[in-house]
Amino acid sequence: MMDKQKRGRDYATVNIDQVYQELNSGQTGLSSEQAHNLLEKFGLNTIQKTKRESQFKVFIKNFVSLMAILLWVSGFVAIFAGTTELGIAIWCVNIINGLFSFYQQHAAQKATDSLLKMLPSYTKVLRNGKPQQVETSQIVPGDVFTLQAGDSVPTDARIIEAISLQVDESALTGESVPESKSATYKKGDGQFAESNIIYAGTNVGNGTATAIAVATGMHTEFGRIAKLTHSQKKTISPLQLELNRLTKQISLIAIAIGITFFLAAIFFVHYPVAKSFIFALGMIVAFIPEGLLPTVTLSLARGVQRMAKKHALVKDLNSIETLGETTVICSDKTGTLTQNQMTIDHVWLPSKEYQVTGKGYYNNGKIQVNQQDIDLKNEPDLNLLITIAALDNDTQVQEVDGKAKILGTPTEASLIILTQKAGLDPDELAKNSPRLREFPFDSDRKRMSSIQKIDDQTQRLCLKGSLSDTLKHCPYILDNGQVRDMTDDDRDKISAINKTYAAKGLRSMAIAYRDFAKVMTKDELAQLETEQAEQELVFVGLTAMSDPPREEVFDAVKKCxxxxxxxxxxxxxxxLTAKSVATQIGIVSDQARVVTGNELDQMTDEELGEALAGEIIFARVAPEQKYKIVSALQARGEIVASTGDGVNDAPALKKADIGVAMGKMGTDVAKDAADMILTDDNFASIVAAIEEGRAVYSNIQKFLIYILTSNVPEAMPSILFLFSRGLIPLPLTVMQILTVDLGTDLIPAIGLGSEQSEPGIMNQPPRRRDAHLLNKGVIWKAFAWYGLIASAISTFAYFFTNMQNGWPEVALASSGYNYHEATTMTLAAIIFTQIAAVMNCRTQKASVFKAGIFSNRLIWVGMVFEICLLAVLVYTPFFQGLFNTAPLNLRDWLFLICIPIPLFLIEELRKYVARRIAAKQKVSVN
Known part of the structure; x- marks a missing residue:
């Protein structure tokens, strides 16, 4: 008895009796006691998921990030500065933000877990010599089980018996064409191609089989790739890195400003040390953007919500922004770019070629060719070809909720759908021409045929198969309704058209028939040998099929x-197929280089890097090779998104900056490794995610501009106080500064976080890796443009109010009602300049009118909240004492109301001029 499980492929060349002996099993399977002992020894037949962090650890992480720590410190600073209420408010913001972030992560993970189902629930196993239904997780090495069309393979297994068995291994290999399997060993081409070994996670497309389990759970090829996936550590997202950098930058700026003001207050104004320290702490708190973390979280959460409506489930909030930075998408073909559904594109007859078009199934007895309806009554050769393809067929295709439900192989399904498109009923055809004998498909002769009763005098052999293996048995050809001898010219012509189809990535299939000279009895039919029956064939024509691209993928590629x-x-x-599909949908040009897995193995890192710089396609690759490609791209400084649905995609999904798995066709391992799952398996949803990701980053930058804008007018009063050596009393108190940061600015700032993507955002290249949130453009716009204008207006408001109270004849008051009135007006002016600023920040280049003045309701709610909060602060006695405010009169309100409109229009004019200059530069370059 074995002590550990070997790989399934190790049993391919071993005699079946030796397999029984090694696994201590037999034709009747295991006993219940044996199965129990093996289950204890090897464990459940399940695929382990990536080990997740504990919920407690995930929860705590939301409260100990750099920005969160900065907020905790800010609260302490505020309390130390004597503003206990605001210090507690800062902490409340931190707590609410942490809970909100944790909730979003938990909700996304919960939704994802509901999708993670791959392996079948039950399998028919022989135990104690009797068949019984057993939970798939309970299967052990040595179990003998049976399979039929539509079943998923539960373990890696050695085939004992097989009839017309075809297995879809696309989950492992990415190859869309099913593999023929049998009990006889043949090495095959590529990985997982052993003819007598089937693998866990694959699906039976056609036929039946009896097999013995040789590897289970994490010992299967499915599980081995899962281990490779689990070994990869996920790197910190670019957004997390950038936020950490931004936090450090802002902290250094705030501390530097605080130290500067502290020293200036002592040595320039001659303030007492304690008073100077509190003054400096107030400045530090004023420069910390308390709303940054809530805004970032809300921006990401809103992006997640919008993506969910567009069929994309984001597991990690940061992933959506990362996708917005993507420079390269490594995309699987089958099921991602294509429909994973074989479709007949061309039908070739010696007398005519048809390009099949049209959608759906039944088409009123006509088939669309070149957008024109063809009546089969007038096309007898075509009618015969379709009838043969439908009769010599074991697959059923049913329409369920407007979609095709296939029981059988995709190849045979394409022929059935062709029949239905032509208005013929496959069941009716089979009823009228019942099957008398079948010769199943096998990988040796690469043909399938069946004998049908056409009428009392005619028995017809209907055959389909590969051209090379069919044509050599065809001495005759059907040409325009007449059967004649096939010539060498005919064979050359057929071979030429077949090569043309192959160059286009199409898979051709030959259709032929034979009418027997005499009607055979049941015994004669039973004794008829395959090679004897499949002779003297009449070649009818070729069908050429492809796995068509998704309709939406063309536009998605253009947008990328x-x-x-x-x-x-x-x-x-x-x-051939890979290049054909890639060029057809516009991913690459005809000049693109195609690199196979074998060629990739021979490449050095330098050679691979050079190849990746140009147009390139990778075909016939193995799982570890996909991982190598992603790694090479990252080494070149690219931000890589890797898409896929199979087990073979999982390591690359985990290694990539963001992994995108398919929700419908995706395997458990792929979904577990991915950062985002497309619930509709649609590549076009990725483009929507990219747009949302770019919008998120843009919104964070807009918030940063907005929040930093208020720092300049907040700092200006202190600058005036210092440079006047205290002759100009502080135009703004520390409590009023914090009122702007934590009160009036917060909701409008969060509103910016939910802004829709700006028009034209997908016509811009991804941001550079060395680009930062706090860049020269942000600093210039926040400090030298919006900030200076706001400072000038708020400073004017301060002196304007003092002028109403007799200044300069009367000295500036440093306390009392007049002083509170002047500081209140300064505070109000800053708030109203911020109303203009939040509207201006909604777009970076486009006009706000184009984006929609009222399209962001939260912005308007924030502006109304600002004005209402200001009114509460200036007219409520309790808050007047707490925030050093005084009531404003009608003249003051009229002055304030006039502030936002001209500031908004001036910025609109600046954006207009900037757009005109950019357009002229673009024209001159072109």
Whole structure:
């Protein structure tokens, strides 16, 4: 008895009796006692998920980030400065933000967990010599089980018996064409191609089989790739890195300003040390953007909500912003760019070629060719080809809720759908021409045929198969309704058209028939040998099929190119098919280089890096090779998104900056490794995610401009106080500064976090890796443009109010009603300049009118809240004492109301001029 499980492929060349002996099993399977002992020894037949952090650890992380720590410190500073209420308010903001962030992460994870279902629930197993339904997780090495069309393979297994067995291994290989399997060993081409070994996580497309489990759980190929996935540590997202950097920058700026003001207050104004310290602490708190973390979280959460409506489930909030920075998408082909559904594109007859078009199933007895309806009554050769393809077929296709439900192989399904498109009923055809004998498909002769009763005098062999293996048995050809001898010219012509289809990435299938000279009895039919029956065939024509691209993918690819995002197809499919699909949907041009998995193995890192700089497609790749490609791209400084649905995609999904798995067709391992799951398996949803990701980053930057804008007018009063050596009393108190930061600014700032993507955002390249949130443009706009204007207006408001009270004849008051009135007016002026600023910050280049003046309701709620809060502060006696405010009169309100409109229009004019200059520069470059 074995002590550990070997790989499934190790049993491929071993005699089946030796397999029984090694696994201590037999044709009747295991006993219940044996199965119990093996289950104790090897564990459940399940795929372990990536080990997650404890919920407590995830919860705590939301309260100990750099920005969160800065907020905790800010609260202490505020309390130390004598403003206990505001210090507690800062802490409340931190607590609410942490809870909100944790809730979003938990909700996303919960939704994701509901999708993670891959392996079948039950399998028919022989135990104690009798068949019984057993939970898949309970299967052990040595169990003998049976499979039929539609079943998922529960373990890696050695085939004992098989009839017409075809297995879809796309989850492992990425190859869309099903593999023929049998009990006889043949090595095959590529990984997982052993003819007598089937693998966990794959699906039976056609036929039946009896097999013995040889590897279970994490010992299967499915599980081994999962281990490779689990070994990869997820790196910190670019947004997290940038926020950490921003926090350090703002902290250093705030501390530097605080130290400067502290020293200036002592040595320039001659303030007492204690008073200077409190004054400096107030400045530090004023320069810390308390709303940054809530705004970032809300921006990401809103992006997640919008993406959920667009069929994309984000597992990690930061992932959506990371996708917005993506420079390269490594995309699987099957099921991601294509529909994973074989479709007949061309039908070739010796007398005519048809390009099949049209959608749906039944088409009123006509088939669409080149957008024109063709009546089969007038096309007897075409009618015969379709009838043969439908009769020599074991697959059923049903329409369920407007979609095709296939029981069988995709190849045969394409022929059934072709029949239905033509208005023929496959069931009716089978009823009228019942099957008398079947010769199943096998990988040796690469053909399938069946004998049908056409009428009392005619028995017809209907055959389909590969062209090379069919044509050599066809001495005759059907040409325009007449059967004649096939010539060498005919064979050359057929071979030429087949090569043309192959160059386009199409898979061709030959259709032929034979009418027997005499009607055979049941015994004669039973004794008829395959090779004897499949002779003297009449060649009818070819069908050429493809796995068509998704309809939405064409526009999605165009948008990616407009956004300077490179798409690299990485597939297990053939080179011809990969290049054909990639060029058809516009990913690459005809000049693109195709690199196979074998070629990739021979490449050095330098050679691979050079190849990745140009147009490139990867075909016939293995799981570890996809991982290598992603790593090479990251080494070149690219931010990589890797998409996929199979087990073979999982390591690359985990390694990539963001992994995007398919929700419907995706395997458990792929979903577990990914950062985002597309619930509709639609590549076009990725483009929507990119746009949302860019909007998130843009919104965070807009918030930063807005919040920093108020820092300048907040700092200006202190600058005036210092440079006048105290002759100008502080135009703004510390409590009033914090009122702007934590009170009036917070809701409008959060409103910016929920702003829709700006028009034209997808016509810009991804932001550079060395670009930062706090850059020269942000600093110039916040400090030298918005900030200076706001400072000038608020300073004027301060002196204007003092002028009403007799200044300069009367000295500036440093306390009392007049002083509170002047500081209140300064505070109010800052608030009203911020109303203009939040509208101006809604767009960076486009006009706000184009984005929609009233499209962001939260912005308007914030502005109303600002004015209402100001009214409460200046007219409520309790708050007047707490915030050193005084009532404003009608003249003051009229002055304040006039502030936002001209500031908004001036900025609109600046944006207009900037757009005109950019347009002229673009024209001159072109």
């Amino acid at each position: 190119h407009a956004a300077n995002i490179k798409i690299i197809m990485v597939t297990g499919d053939s080179t």
